[in-house]
Amino acid sequence: MVKILSMAPLLTLFAPAGGLLAAESVVPAARQTPQPPSLTADTSNTAFRFYGEMGLGGSVYLNGDDKHKYSDGTYIEGGLEVKHGNWFGLLYGEGWTVQADNNGNAWVPDHSWGGFEGGINRFYGGYRTDKGTEFILSARNDSSLDDLQWWGDFTPEYGYVIPNTRDLTYAAKIQNLTGKLRYSVTAAPESRVDESKAWLHFGKYDRYSDKYTYQAMINGYLQYDILDDLTMLSGLEVTDGTGLMYLLGLQGKHLAGRVWHHTGKGDGYNPGSESGMMISGMVEPAKGLYLSTAWSYAQHLLDNAEDQTTSYAQFGIWYEYFGGKLATALDSRFYLHNDTTNASNSIFVMQYFYW
Numbered sequence: 001m002v003k004i005l006s007m008a009p010l011l012t013l014f015a016p017a018g019g020l021l022a023a024e025s026v027v028p029a030a031r032q033t034p035q036p037p038s039l040t041a042d043t044s045n046t047a048f049r050f051y052g053e054m055g056l057g058g059s060v061y062l063n064g065d066d067k068h069k070y071s072d073g074t075y076i077e078g079g080l081e082v083k084h085g086n087w088f089g090l091l092y093g094e095g096w097t098v099q100a101d102n103n104g105n106a107w108v109p110d111h112s113w114g115g116f117e118g119g120i121n122r123f124y125g126g127y128r129t130d131k132g133t134e135f136i137l138s139a140r141n142d143s144s145l146d147d148l149q150w151w152g153d154f155t156p157e158y159g160y161v162i163p164n165t166r167d168l169t170y171a172a173k174i175q176n177l178t179g180k181l182r183y184s185v186t187a188a189p190e191s192r193v194d195e196s197k198a199w200l201h202f203g204k205y206d207r208y209s210d211k212y213t214y215q216a217m218i219n220g221y222l223q224y225d226i227l228d229d230l231t232m233l234s235g236l237e238v239t240d241g242t243g244l245m246y247l248l249g250l251q252g253k254h255l256a257g258r259v260w261h262h263t264g265k266g267d268g269y270n271p272g273s274e275s276g277m278m279i280s281g282m283v284e285p286a287k288g289l290y291l292s293t294a295w296s297y298a299q300h301l302l303d304n305a306e307d308q309t310t311s312y313a314q315f316g317i318w319y320e321y322f323g324g325k326l327a328t329a330l331d332s333r334f335y336l337h338n339d340t341t342n343a344s345n346s347i348f349v350m351q352y353f354y355w
């Protein structure tokens with residue numbers, strides 16, 4: 001896992017709550033929101049903590065079919081964490097605005113809104129040994145590679161998402177995030193989301209997550225601090241019928257990089273392979289102010305369509321103030337001449353609130 005240095009607030013932006021376990025000495029695997037206050041409990045008392053965040057803002061497209069259109073990213077989320085001795089658990093939910101066009105089509109960039117959706121995205125319990133090993137069972141949780149999908153990327157928002165399995169329904173995880181050598185391994189059966197069986201429905205777009213179907217999988221990673229300011233990463237995912245994913249990376253105090261390859265051969269959900277790389281850099285010219293840049297490149301060799309190349313550069317700003325309770329972020333994405341996706345350049349601005 002990345003060693004938290006002076007760049008911690010930027011590195012830890014956007015992490016899932018799954019990384020915020022009730023453990024005092026955990027070194028986070030990925031970027032996450034500023035750490036909530038420590039939660040402690042002796043063997044005879046149970047401790048509770050509520051924490052969360054809210055973001056207001058989104059992206060504006062600069063060219064293409066959606067030129068000048070706004071893509072909203074506004075959200076609010078919060079969780080209740082509990083600890084009793086070595087036992088811990090978390091119930092974490094989120095809600096977000098649903099953007100729509102003037103014809104009522106949802107999940108498209110435009111200047112209208114179609115409502116508000118939400119749900120439970122983290123629900124797990126576990127046991128942490130005195131030496132930091134955690135055993136976790138979950139009904140909703142991240143996979144291990146999802147925990148660090150933006151690892152090595154210092155930019156606030158537009159980092160390239162590696163093609164890993166995310167947002168598991170049922171899973172078991174074992175990890176130890178302390179010390180110089182850290183690891184996390186997750187295993188999950190086939191997962192099919194059916195919103196018709198949900199206990200609570202928010203509105204007419206509530207069936208959105210029905211599109212997620214995951215094969216049985218196991219994934220995980222190892223991180224090792226070679227030096228005080230240099231961390232090595234290796235990751236692997238094996239899925240039932242949809243191939244393998246390999247990940248390698250190095251991260252220093254101001255520079256980082258990673259490479260990956262996904263074989264992607266399977267039943268049509270990933271009908272081809274992908275190979276990619278990402279290089280990023282960051283400086284802190286003033287306390288709480290971080291300037292970052294990154295370049296991402298990926299080749300998609302598709303079985304049933306023309307091959308594609310993704311290639312873009314980023315320039316971002318992250319500013320944290322009022323003791324980490326507020327943060328403002330700006331990120332930009334500009335596709336390069338060798339990109340073949342016809343995607344739009346865009347600018348992202350977000351105001352964050354933490355409690």
